[in-house]
Amino acid sequence: MIKVDLEEERKEILKRYRRLLRVAKPLLKPGDAKLIKKAFNVSSEAHKEMRRKSGEPYIYHPLEVALVCVEEIGLGTTSIISALLHDVVEDTDLELEDIEKEFGSKVAQIIDGLTKISGVFEYGSSQQAENFRKMLITLSDDVRVILIKLADRLNNMRTLDSMPRHKQLKIASETKYLYAPLAHRLGLYSIKSELEDLHLKFMDREAYEYIIYKINETRVSRNKFIKTFITPIEHELASQNFKFNIKGRPKSIFSIYNKMKTQNIPFEEVYDLFAVRIIIDTTYENEKADCWQVYSIVTDFYRPNPDRLRDWISTPRANGYESLHTTVMSQTGQWVEVQIRTQRMDDIAERGYAAHWKYKEKENSPEKAAGGLDEWITQVRTLLENNDGSAIEFMDDFRGNLFQDEVFVFTPKGDLKVLPNGATALDFAFEIHSEVGAKCIGAKVNQKLVSIGHSLKNGDQVEILTSNKQRPTEDWLKSVVTSRARAKIKDALKEEKKGYILDGKEIVQRKLKQMKMEFSSVVVEQLRAFFETKTTTEFYYKVGKGIIDATSIKSFKEFKQKKKLKKTPLVNITDESSFTKEIQNLKGPEHDQLLIGEDMDVVDYILAKCCNPIPGDDVFGFVTVNEGIKIHRTSCPNALELLSNHGNRVIKARWTSQQEIAFLAGLKIVGTDRVGLISDLTKVISNELKVNMRSITVDSDSGIFEGTIKLYVHSTNHLEKLIENLSKVQGVLKVSRFD
DSSP states (O other), rough: OOOHHHHHHHHHHHHHHHHHHHHGGOOOTTTTTHHHHHHHHHHHHHHTBBBBBTTSSSTHHHHHHHHHHIIIIIOOOOHHHHTTTTTHHHHHSSOOOOOOOOOOHHHHHHHHHHHHHHGGGGSSSHHHHHHHHHHHHHHHHOOOOHHHHHHHHHHHHHHHSSSSHHHHHHHHHHHIIIIHHHHHHHHHHHHHHHHHHHHHHHHOOOHHHHHHHHHHHHHHHHHHHHHHHHHHHHHHHHHHOEEEEEEEEEOHHHHHHHHHHHHOGGGGOOOOEEEEEEEEEGGGHHHHHHHHHHHHHHHHHSSEGGGGETTTTTOOTTTTTOEEEEEOOOOOOOOOEEEEEEEHHHHHHHHTTTHHHHHHHHOOTTTTHHHHHHHHHHHHHHHHOOSSSOOOHHHHHHHTSSSOOOEEEEOOOOOEEEEEEBBBBBHHHHHHHHHHHHEEEEEEEEEEEEEOOOOOTOOOOOEEEETTTOOOOOGGGGGOOOOHHHHHHHHHHHHHHHHHHHHHHHHHHHHHHHHHOOOOOHHHHHHHHHTTTHHHHHHHHHHTTTTTTTGGGHHHHHHHHHHHOOOOOTTTSSSSSHHHHHHHHHHHHHOEEEETTTOTSSSEEHHHHHHHHOOOOOOEEEEEEEOOEEEEEOOOTTTHHHHHHHHGGGGEEEEEOOOOOOOOOOOOEEOOOOOOOTHHHHHIIISSSOOEEEEEEEEEEEEEEEEEEEEEESSHHHHHHHHHHHHHHHEEEEEEEEE
């Protein structure tokens, strides 16, 4: 029986290998296939005893990663070999020297980069951020390291079903937090969309499956609508001798989910559920004129929305994306987004940086094809060289600049500068030069005097005003969005801050000595918690600067004497290793989990106020330094950051079945106003379902009623029953839960 299984597996491995070769064939030069075969044999042999969590042979993984590199990113032989071998140095006896001897220094360098960053997100937040910084250093050496890493993450997400629930939450959160924005910044639109969709699948499977069901349910009518919509455009394009291809595709599941959530609307009200894409085959010289010609044809048949025209052909986005977008009104009264682009632009939109290379290597290729990305990678390199601060701060700054749209502004001489959306005059000043930024006192935007925090708009012409007496202040960090400006301001503040921290530490030591109290890490941690500062360094800084009055430290002693500081599972742990040890003790065996409702006497935990979880919600426990364990919903606004940045502090948690405790929940009610509506609502709440209300807020404007009610329920089932009954009240249009 085992022999048959092994034989089947061997056939499947060969089938996948042959598919990889078949897809890669157009990219291969003479001798390449031999090298790929050699890499495949080395990888097969190295991983032959290994299996994935799903029980499948491990070799499936490198084969699938290599396939993503070729098929979905468009990388070549060096990347295929590196993808096939990407885990061998870390997981097997093979050394980097062996790889270099067999496959050359370039492959060895890429695998070295991949091995170094394999620990990203593995330990605690600071370790993970440090590894992330390493990953970016390899990005500035060879961008293929990041592209293969993205292919690796995509395959991990596609096979995440076999992982335990807490690992799913952690890996899915990391993916949304960092890998999806990174894919976006490198122009890999398809991969970015799939990573976001898979994140949703594991964070909120119910919503994910509901949207898939609705997309499938409307497929026939949608296809019929698209066919009717594009027919006149197709005839006109053909009559004008255009070579073209028209696709109608639904928006990604995650973008539909996002629209439903941010606009608080049902699936049926998401008006741009799909986009029509017109791809034309033309020469580089005629691209711009031909795209506008197609735009003219589309708008001959359908009226465009003037506020929804996006011209990313004249000024491509920073990740190299080029396309012309317009939203037009169809004959059935439905808005439709139409994207117009050339074959080259479509390749770059789907395959990002790898496609830039392909077009860069061609003769007479457009220089701008990779300009934006090369410039961005240069910026990353500069940022890495100039940044000596905390790795976590750096990661937050960098991530903040991954996902933003751009604003295009001009210098007084007419030079174009591209900044993230929301950038200010101060960001612009630091973009010109760090000295100009540090001395900036204001700016003239379109000849009008504005403050340093003035937000810039597309087309603004900006002149910076400076003074030699000006110095950066802490408040400046609130006025900038670019990581370059933030890094420069922080550098300037750091020296000044160091002095305040040393002064503050001396003052605290002196005061504790006067009060005959020991100066120890335990006491300082209690002081930090008492004065509600995030870190001990911040506490010292505030004392040194006089924000915390030194005499008020006496009140801490009085407080301690009156009431013993509440003991929590992790109180006074300042040492990172003992903190990790404590978390391990709390977690217990691998299969163990916190049962909410039963462990009240054993472990201190509280329900997070940011999301008010109730029994029935999908939840996790998060170990805090001073407040015990907090229980959060997996859909909590803070869940993404907690799970991805501090995965080591997450504890599996679930509700026990016997719950008689009441939990606070919020409901938002929208409807048409009428006499007696509030009375009818409160009757349903108090009489029918015996629910206690904590508060009710009502606002009525032009006949529309909006109310929020905070009430106590026993579980999600209880809450859903309540929502169902309230929805039946005459005049109520919508009832939804809020955190």
